[in-house]
Amino acid sequence: MKWILYDIGGVLEIVDDHSWPRDLEESWSGRLGMTVEDLRARLDAAALPDTTLQTGVAEEYWRGFGAALEADDMEVAAMRAQLWDAYCGEANIELLDHARSLRGRAGLAILSNSGDGAREEEERRFGLSSIFDPICYSHEQGVAKPDAGAYRMALERMGASAEDVLFIDDNEAPARGAESCGIRAVLHRDNATTIAAIERFLAN
Structure with missing residues (x-):
């Protein structure tokens, strides 16, 4: 998968x-x-x-x-x-809706640098657990991107191989950190480009 x-x-x-x-x-x-x-x-x-x-x-x-x-x-x-x-901030509704549309086609997970309390605050606002599993937070894992350990822990929790994962981040260092672990990465700049990249990844 x-x-x-x-x-x-x-x-x-x-x-x-x-x-x-x-x-x-x-x-x-x-x-x-x-x-x-x-x-x-x-x-x-x-x-x-x-x-x-x-x-x-x-x-x-x-x-x-x-x-x-x-x-x-x-x-x-x-x-x-x-x-x-x-x-x-505010929910990126377009990207969240696209993620929901992928259920059954791909596993959906999160890897985020975070602060203690982020899970509760973001769940209350956006209900992320209804879409993504696992949700990997740095404050819970004890390691943050771009440390290779953050990606390894996420892969372990997903039960996935690096080559089967596409990582999306809006910052260069975490994207390059993923690539150093063998994970393909997309540097998010706008929804249309990111969604197109996801669809290409899933089609291949």
């Missing part, structure tokens, strides 16, 4: 992963009456847990976040909600 392996942010979700972190820093620093540089320095000094490679650390992270910024519980809750709204 052939598999289509998708990234989430910038592919299945319409979101600019390069701009929203900076936008949040500016919003949060303005909210708290400090400079972006001060906000960064405080968070760096707080030694917060790495939520991208660990699960079950979100509450510890946000407690430390609030203490570092001297923000009360209501402020932290508002900033936490703001982060997830920015992180998740």
